Amino acid sequence: MKTKQILVVDDEPKMRRVLEIMLQQMGHRVLGAGNGCEALALFKAHTVDLVITDLRMPEMDGIELLGNLRAQESDVPVMVITAHGTIETAVAAMKHGACDYILRPFDIDALELAVERALNGAEVARQNAFLRQEIDRGWGAFVGTSQPMQAVYDLIQRVGPSKASVLITGETGTGKELAARAVHNASPRRERLFVPINCAAIPADILESELFGYEKGAFTGAQKERIGKFELADGGTIFLDELTEMPMALQAKLLRVLQENTIERLGGNRVINLDIRVIAATNRDPRQAVREGKLREDLYYRVNVFSIELPPLRKRVDDIAGLVEHFITKHGHSAEGTRLTAKALKRLEGYSWPGNVRELENMVERAVILSGGGLLDEPHFLLESQVADAHPKQPAASGDDSPRLPALNQAVEELEAKLIDDALAKAEGNKAKAAALLDISERTLWYKLKKYRPEQDPN
Ligand SMILES: Nc1ncnc2c1ncn2[C@@H]1O[C@H](COP(=O)(O)OP(=O)(O)OP(=O)(O)O)[C@@H](O)[C@H]1O
Ligand SMILES: [Mg+2]
Structure with a gap:
């Protein structure tokens, strides 16, 4: 040289x-x-x-x-x-x-x-690619060829190249983070950083400085300036995981960042222009979170320009065999020596998988150890609870059939209360008559009134 x-x-x-x-x-x-x-x-x-x-x-x-x-x-x-x-x-x-x-x-x-x-x-691109590899260690590819997953891949390929914000929903362990990385990797930003931040894992008061960074002296302990995740993600993608866990005040601030494409570090007044793509994820039903006051409605619309819903594992049992094989090799065993028996597969396919792919991965890891590296049979899988298979115990947060009915109990109660009101009006306040109209006992009516209309209850 x-x-x-x-x-x-x-x-x-x-x-x-x-x-x-x-x-x-x-x-x-x-x-x-x-x-x-x-x-x-x-x-x-x-x-x-x-x-x-x-x-x-x-x-x-x-x-x-x-x-x-x-x-x-x-x-x-x-x-x-x-x-x-x-x-x-x-x-x-x-x-x-x-x-x-x-x-x-x-x-x-x-x-x-x-x-x-x-x-x-x-x-610079090559350097960043190297750096990205360092940071993205552990990122593996999606496994699964089921129809619902094909639809997900299709969405990722289509939305990837744009700058549109993406909201990823799905139950825990369905691969939301994997999907977020895939969207980033399908975009022209792939050579820049993918910066994940878990809003649930960081205490509320620290989250703001993590995101925005701060100037020297912004608060006690800020001895040096520090750049935040937004600045780090400039030109790349920021992944706001568990968005609904972000405090409301910070959600308002985030919305402003998304609208104006600028930030100011804490304790500073210099406006910094940014070019960031936002991907957010939640395992709650975002609309329900809006109703419950956990997610700002305007922010919801801002990040939900495009949404990807990851199907729960029980809705794509065809993927289970492939995933098991993938996890066997991921944990260092040969797929030849360590195989799943047909009986065990059947059992796995009938399980409800509340923890989805993550649960399956843990289960396979454990089964491989229990089996000593040989055939993976039924007894090697300690399924938590063979609950009313294929149906989750609780209404799924998302990823289930739409339209969702997360507020079913509430709706039933509202209807019940209204019918009782109507019956009482018709019976001119006579409870025995109202109970007869509703075809319930007076005792039941009394009980329900106590529940729904405690203010009317003479007792
Ligand atoms: N289709 C898939 N193929 C291979 N591995 C997968 C797949 N889906 C998920 N995984 C693996 O399962 C684990 C959980 O995935 P991930 O962290 O993306 O889930 P998540 O939806 O973000 O969960 P949570 O809501 O709990 O944060 C990871 O180790 C991931 O690599
Ligand atoms: Mg996650």
Whole structure:
């Protein structure tokens, strides 16, 4: 490779020296700077092909330096070094335009490779693809060829390429997160980040700063500025999991972000423009959540531009055999040696699967252990409860036949109360007569009045 000029920025002279020696061994010329200001001065005075900077430095940190370089309309590749191993810091730097990162401690080979890649102008997209892989570890493909799943794949393929917001519903364990990632991967944003955030898992007061980030000094403990998930997802996708668990006040703020495509960090007043695609998920019936005051109606309409409903496993029993095989190999066993008996399959197909695919996965993992890696037979599957098969105990939150009837009890009660009112009116308040009209005992009427019309009850 041709000799290049590399600017090395590190506040620790020893570290800087090590880098200088390594780079010189690779045949490059090196300029060394002990802080951001010095680096900027050197950058102005020399032709620099690559900047390698430490992230943590007093006064001007690596990201600020990066910002200052970009402010000079320079697109010099900047590689950051972080000793703090967290991919988050590196992501933040990449988000601000760093071309690559290298984790300390590193060896000369890793450094050489990274330097070569940076100098060859390996496009940012490739770096991000790498980063995405790191973050998306564990993302596997969908398994299942049943008709309801075909419909889901079809929707994903159709909605993926657009920027439309998507609301994914379905019972727990049906694969909502998998679907969200698939939508992202089917979009032109696939090279940018998919940023999941679980609204139910993060305490309400922290969720806001997680999403919006904050400026230094925004609140006690905010010693450094921090970019939030929205900023991280710029150009990519944010996945708001369990949206109905987000506090109402924050839902209002979220709606504004979606309408205006801008955010302000907490404690700041700088408006930051963003280009984000939103995918939300819930295992509740979103309309019911709106009625219960758990989900803002306007937000519901805003995110529900397109909806994907994942069918519960009991509605696609044809997929079970394939899924079992998938999970056998996923947990490190050969599908040849470890197979399901016909009897066991029949049993699994008759089960109600309240925990859906996740439950099946756990069950297979356990069965494989119990069977010692041989045939998976009926006794190896400890099904929780063979409840009135194929029917969930509770009305399904979603993913069931529509129209849904989640408020059936309530509707029945309302009707009952109305019939009682009518009968009493007809009987001019005479309870014995009203009971006769309704063909119930006086005692039952008394009981029901106590329940529905306690204010009228003389007792
Ligand atoms: N069709 C499928 N093929 C293969 N694996 C699947 C499928 N559906 C779900 N899984 C796996 O099942 C597990 C649960 O899926 P996921 O986390 O996407 O469910 P979810 O709907 O988000 O559940 P919850 O509502 O509880 O968050 C994951 O390990 C996922 O990889
Ligand atoms: Mg989930």
